Amino acid sequence: MDVFFQQIINGLSLGGIYALIALGYTMVYGIIELINFAHGDVYTLGTFFSLAILTALGVSGEVHGVALIGVVAVTIIGAMLLCGLTGVLVERLAYRRLRNAPRLAPLITAIGVSFILENVMQLWRGPSPVPFPELLPNPSFALGGVEIEAKQIAVILLAVLMMAALQLFIKRTKLGKAMRATAQDRDAAQLMGIDINTTIAMTFLIGSALAGTAGFVSGVYYGTTWFFNGFEAGLKAFTAAVLGGIGNVAGAMLGGFVIGLIEAIATQYIPGGAQWTNVVVFSVLVLVLIFRPSGLLGESLPEKV
């Protein structure tokens, strides 16, 4: 039974990273119905930006006390800003002109942007894995027979926190309201005086900033990254967004956790499970979509963003 709970923790922390990426996917889809395949690569950029900031700060190992809070805050905010700007830039340069084009055009463009970002990262940091400094002391504590690492808790909490903040932002702020309006009917929103270009740019800014957070978290959590990291993670996060009901913020987080849990449990309980995890994940996705085509939370919250 200890092993079961250990796997739950493993699955939730893996799912937390998927969830953070999935939030960005789902936001962008919600507002312009574009599957932004470059999003996974913005996530990897987040790790590289964090690394660059840490290098600039001269951090290469564990940091303690007040300095730790400062370093983490500066790095996260820096990575969020840089990733957000990247997202806005990508939207402005690649997607805006295609907003009224057939849906296949922006989709292919998104794949192209994904390749551009991957290759830029490869040029920047090389094609090999890049180590990430072990920033945080990582005490683990035992709960019964279950070992829980501090960073696992941090990942899970951060994912929930970000989701909640995003939900509040969309429901309570004026810009959130503008986003919801743009998502419902772009033309009508424009007629009502909403600047949809700014609104969509802000959506990209926030979604990409969340990917930047996820990038920082994954760097700290795994202690390494490489330029192609976003491909697999992006695909899983996209699956999470679809599973939860694409366009739905709470659904993206739920989907991320569900996929992380499925991976961990499948690895443990299927003989030779490690090689079957993806099969199980995508089978569950297919089953969910057969019985609930709009995803797990797609129906209960029909309003997208």
Place this chain on the structure above:
Amino acid sequence: MRTIEGARQLAASLVVAALAGCSSTPTATTSQSSSSSAPGATVIKIGIDLPVSGADASTGIPARNGAVQAIEEAGEKGAPAGFTFAAYDLDDAVQGVHDPAQGAQNTRVFVSDPAVLAMIGPFNSSVARAEIPITNDAGLAEISASATNPSLTQGAAAAQLRTSHPDVNNFFRVCTTDDRQGAAGAQFARKLGLKKAFIVDDNETYGKGLADVFEAQFKALGGTVLGHEHLTKGQTDFKALLTKVKALGPDLVYYGGTTATGGGLLRKQMPDAGLASVAYLGGDGISDAEFVKVAGDTANGAYFSVAAPETSKLPSAAAFVSAYKKRWGSDVGPYSANAYSAASIEIAAIEKALVADGNKMPTRAEVLKNVAATTNFPSPIGPIGFDKNGDTTNPILSIYRVSGGKPIFVDQINLKV
């Protein structure tokens, strides 16, 4: 979902093909030996197909350097009148990982160039599997310095790779095979007194081959195998798998695969899962500097086997090691001496054919015949000969332990049969 993924993959392959198309030809370095490059001299090229970018580069480049050095030395020594030797060097890594399709593409480039009389490579067994049918069809002799999967040369699987000329073997190797690497690993693990192993492999030709042989040998030597799992491509989170491993209580995790396919991250995450004190042993796939870079401090204490003798422990290699350092300004890699020996064998075979033909450009068939007939060829890694399968008759393996981020030689295992 399917169409999107399909579109992405299609786009991926198109772009990769386009990138490969523009990068492979212009960046190929055709380093020509200068001494006998008289105007009008006929160039004889030796193709070199190795992964020299990405995670594989840290072992691929030293191997490439070894082969290039042999070709340069042959030029300095003086090629037969009217001829010069040149290395024709292509990269088979795509997006930082060795790629069978790119290897096959490079091989076709060599085959279509009539000046290429023999080739060195590839580095990885999965790539060799894609290349052997092409070189078999063209009758081009191919010597690998490091592809260690047994089925490339032995048994029914090897016969199937020789699609055009089933009765002719044109793939040779100066390294030993995985069955011996797995066997050496099992022998060494039992020597350390380890009893309960959990085996993980990357499900590739090389990694799975190594792991399967280790499993059989470890059991035969009285060890217990608690489980054998395969990783999926692109996986980066092994906590779930390692939790499962921990629950079984092994004293050894054996990894069949390369650093790029998960060997480094797996080791890095072991302490997080409470497996810090469990031994970690792998094949030459984790013998690279990347492994230390990815696994960080946790790399220390890991063991790996290399399907080659430790060059610094071999008197026959001393001259090569110092010449290599002088030429490249760095120390030899695990397969530099192998690649050097492979290229030397091919040059000797070409020169022999040149003499026999009265100094006319030899055919690939003549070169192949001479390579196949190699016996007791003096090389830095000892006297090399090829058996009827194309395997070396001199299998010496070494075991290393990572300590302070550097591999330290611990044991030499000779499995001469």
